[in-house]
Amino acid sequence: MNSSKKEFISEAEELLGEAEEHLLELQESAETGANPDTVNALFRSIHTLKGISGLFGLEGLKDLSHAIEEILDSLRLGNIEVSDDVIRFLFKNIDILRELLKKAEQGNDFDVTPYLEDIKVFGRKTSSRQKQESLSGVIDEAIISVLSNYEEQRLRANIKKKRAIFTINAVFSLEDFDKALAELTEKIKKQGELISILPTSENMPPDSLGFKLLFASDKDPDSLKTAIGIAPEQITGSKPKKTTARKLQPSLKSISTTVRVDIEKLDGILNTIGELTLTKGAIKRIEGELAGIYGHSELVFDMHRAYQSLERRLSELQQQVLEIRMVPIGQIFSRLAQIVKRYSQEIGKPVNLTVFGEETELDKFIAEEIVDPLMHIVRNAIDHGIESPEERKRRGKPERGTIRVKAFQRGNNVIVEIEDDGRGIDTEVIREKALEKGIITAGTEIDDTELIGFIFRAGFSTKEKVTEVSGRGVGMDVVKNRISSIGGFVDVRTEKDIYTRFSLSIPITLAIIKSLLIRVGINTFALPLSSISETLIVDRDALQSIEGKKVYNLRGELLPVMPVSDFFEIGSQTRESGHHESRYIVVSGYEERRVGLLVDELIGGQEIVIKSLGGYFEGLKGVAGVTEIGRHNVILVIDVETLTEEILLRHKGLVHV
Numbered sequence: 001m002n003s004s005k006k007e008f009i010s011e012a013e014e015l016l017g018e019a020e021e022h023l024l025e026l027q028e029s030a031e032t033g034a035n036p037d038t039v040n041a042l043f044r045s046i047h048t049l050k051g052i053s054g055l056f057g058l059e060g061l062k063d064l065s066h067a068i069e070e071i072l073d074s075l076r077l078g079n080i081e082v083s084d085d086v087i088r089f090l091f092k093n094i095d096i097l098r099e100l101l102k103k104a105e106q107g108n109d110f111d112v113t114p115y116l117e118d119i120k121v122f123g124r125k126t127s128s129r130q131k132q133e134s135l136s137g138v139i140d141e142a143i144i145s146v147l148s149n150y151e152e153q154r155l156r157a158n159i160k161k162k163r164a165i166f167t168i169n170a171v172f173s174l175e176d177f178d179k180a181l182a183e184l185t186e187k188i189k190k191q192g193e194l195i196s197i198l199p200t201s202e203n204m205p206p207d208s209l210g211f212k213l214l215f216a217s218d219k220d221p222d223s224l225k226t227a228i229g230i231a232p233e234q235i236t237g238s239k240p241k242k243t244t245a246r247k248l249q250p251s252l253k254s255i256s257t258t259v260r261v262d263i264e265k266l267d268g269i270l271n272t273i274g275e276l277t278l279t280k281g282a283i284k285r286i287e288g289e290l291a292g293i294y295g296h297s298e299l300v301f302d303m304h305r306a307y308q309s310l311e312r313r314l315s316e317l318q319q320q321v322l323e324i325r326m327v328p329i330g331q332i333f334s335r336l337a338q339i340v341k342r343y344s345q346e347i348g349k350p351v352n353l354t355v356f357g358e359e360t361e362l363d364k365f366i367a368e369e370i371v372d373p374l375m376h377i378v379r380n381a382i383d384h385g386i387e388s389p390e391e392r393k394r395r396g397k398p399e400r401g402t403i404r405v406k407a408f409q410r411g412n413n414v415i416v417e418i419e420d421d422g423r424g425i426d427t428e429v430i431r432e433k434a435l436e437k438g439i440i441t442a443g444t445e446i447d448d449t450e451l452i453g454f455i456f457r458a459g460f461s462t463k464e465k466v467t468e469v470s471g472r473g474v475g476m477d478v479v480k481n482r483i484s485s486i487g488g489f490v491d492v493r494t495e496k497d498i499y500t501r502f503s504l505s506i507p508i509t510l511a512i513i514k515s516l517l518i519r520v521g522i523n524t525f526a527l528p529l530s531s532i533s534e535t536l537i538v539d540r541d542a543l544q545s546i547e548g549k550k551v552y553n554l555r556g557e558l559l560p561v562m563p564v565s566d567f568f569e570i571g572s573q574t575r576e577s578g579h580h581e582s583r584y585i586v587v588s589g590y591e592e593r594r595v596g597l598l599v600d601e602l603i604g605g606q607e608i609v610i611k612s613l614g615g616y617f618e619g620l621k622g623v624a625g626v627t628e629i630g631r632h633n634v635i636l637v638i639d640v641e642t643l644t645e646e647i648l649l650r651h652k653g654l655v656h657v
Helices: 003-028 035-054 061-078 084-105 115-125 150-162 177-192 221-228 263-294 297-326 330-345 364-385 387-392 427-436 449-454 476-485 564-568 642-652
Strands: 164-173 192-200 208-217 231-235 324-327 351-357 359-364 399-410 413-420 491-494 499-507 514-520 525-529 532-539 542-544 549-554 557-565 580-587 595-601 601-608 624-631 633-638
Touching: 003 035, 003 084, 003 330, 035 061, 061 084, 061 115, 084 115, 150 164, 150 192, 150 208, 164 177, 164 192, 164 221, 177 192, 177 208, 177 221, 221 413, 263 297, 263 364, 263 624, 297 324, 324 330, 324 364, 330 351, 330 364, 330 399, 359 364, 364 399, 364 413, 364 476, 364 499, 427 449, 449 476, 449 491, 476 491, 514 542, 514 564, 514 595, 525 601, 525 624, 532 549, 549 595, 557 564, 557 580, 557 642, 564 595, 564 642, 580 601, 580 642, 595 642, 601 624
Parallel strands: 351 399, 525 633, 557 595
Antiparallel strands: 164 208, 164 231, 192 208, 324 359, 399 413, 413 499, 491 499, 514 525, 514 601, 532 580, 542 549, 549 557, 580 595, 624 633
């Protein structure tokens, strides 16, 4: 994608984000009356999107934006009332625009004719402009006759709100009338709503231009005269109360000191840092070899000092770039707030969302990867978890449900918890569904943890009818796979009729990660440190065998253990032959999902840059990618989540995991 296209995608995303925020404002102010500034801002967002879409030849996006723009124009003119139906319809179409934008990013466009027809039907159906009362006798006919539809609508709206209507006659010199008029309108806008600027030629001195400015305000004529500098004429409305003029000094200077940077440019810098990290490792190795040849000579000391300086500066540079990539998770939480407001209203379940830890930071890439899983979990909580108000009342719960989202840092991971106070997960219903689908057979002994794990299977749902709320986009299997693909874990805790809590354990960054190098036979692997809770050295006798499966007594609890060589089936080609008295267990996972990976040697920690295996090896089980160490040796990075699943599967029924 070229840079201008990227700029377009970025700007279009911002515009859609702004449009959603304006819609939420409209939704919140629907009962007290829509703010015209919000409607106008929403209109401008979509209007701008239409314009830039046309510039890039994206006809579908442009046509749909244009159709939505017409609906918004009707909203501005009062032809359509701001209602829940209208808000929902606009939200739905913004979702469609966002989907079109994704297609555009992939270089595709698609037919929007059905959506256009839908908008047309909706516009006809909701057009509800009623017969307006005549303004004759209230406002001078000469003024009314020159107002546009929008200006007349704003005039009516202000009269309805019982605001006083004023006019000001202003005369300016031809030389600088534009500047003087701009200053005057700015002053008026601070005192109320400027409805119209009408040119006038009555009693004009030579070389002058005259204007009649029509505006509405809650302030009295005396304070308006003081604030504006010209005495206004009140033409309708009761005498407003005296108010104190606001003293605001406008400034065109930007208050922001930030710049927008394409994340791919930061990726490029990090890749360079990654390459320098490998170079640093090579220098360290050369220093050791020189020390072996020349001893502690001046040359070796110089090399050591150069290495230390490089290491320090590289570490500083890496940290600074990583900090630039960090974003507060609060950005995602604000999107969740939109989801909760929209969908709870759609299905008639009032829900409060409380969030904690918005300041917790994580890598921009990771943040974007978890947006969809988080949204699906929240939608799922609203649809499946939270009961209807009537049902909650019967159970002695508050009619309004609660979803709590909490983020906090734990070591190199960020934990995100999503908890609802709904009906919980009924494991008996899952068991029946699993029997029906043939996943288990009658009489199979299976605990609740394993039963709950079935909700992450593709196509597994206990709900007979898939709804628009939770059934769109991704399923729980995709949630798990997405979190797993970035080296994270998903854990579920639930209690029937009390709560359900999803805990996502996510690495803070994937750019340059700390890893543990291990040896299995003659092979070296890297394990991301973020997925390791501890390491143990154990005698062979300490390992027990139950029905042929290895377990280890870890502080009173049986830890399922599997040699890494068993997973990759490399035992017969390695040095692993039982000569060693001691071996090492790498404990991964957390809480009840902990397992042990049996390895021959812990080589040590090292920072690595994970590279993709490429499309040919895509989907290779148990491998997260490759990395380079030492003398340009390429080794595999283990996908610990997959191995954890495999160990739990192989030890199924033996121990409580």
